[in-house]
Amino acid sequence: MEQIIKELGTYCVEHDISLEDLKQIRKELQTEKLKSESLNNEHFQKFLDLKNKQIVSGNLKIDLFLNSVKKGNRLLSIHENELLILQLLMANSHKTIKDEEILRLLETYGYDIGLKSMIVYVSRISHKIGKTSKQDSYIKRHWKHGYYWNVRVTIQEEPV
Incomplete structure (x- = not known):
């Protein structure tokens, strides 16, 4: 394994492949893996349809190309795994996403976690984004079944 890593490193240096290039390749491979899994899963297909889109929901503005979330004019600190969960829930607003589907999505992107984590x-995300101006929670829980996005989602054509 050590030899393979050394050879890969040498290849990257010789061909001017940066760490950012490798991260982009990893993302593309993860997307391809999810696409193959999504053939029989409507929720994952909708998740992929939102890739690189800009979305407004309540007073949240999410840019999935820049991986940023704004509440009003305030930029929120969101980890990649939290953004993946947000994207899945928002892509399937008002539909319950089973816990197992969220876990499978996270696993596809390299986050091997358990149900409690x-x-x-999801609790951390819900706390960060808070409530809508009407005091509705963005994320609702169907006890022991999953989660759903409780607010209307609009895809923006212009930058948010």
């Missing part, structure tokens, strides 16, 4: 992630 996933619940903590």
Whole structure:
């Protein structure tokens, strides 16, 4: 394994492949893996349809190309795994996403976590984004079944 890593490193240096290039390749491979899994899963297909889109929901503005979330004019600190969960829930607004589907999505992107950790992630996201101006929660829980996005989602054509 050590030899393979050394050869890969040498190849990257010789061909001017940066760490950012490798991260982009990793993302593309993860997307391809999810596409193959999504053939029989409507929720994952909708997730992929939002890739690189800009979305407005309530007073949240999410740019999935820049991986940023704004609440009003305030930029929120969101980890990649939290953004993946947000994207899946928003892509399937008002539909319950099973805990297992969220875990499978995170696993596809390299986050091998358990159910309790996933619940903590969703709770952390919910706390960060807060409530809508009408005091509705963005994320709702169907006890022991999954989560759903509770607010209307609009895809923006212009930058948010």
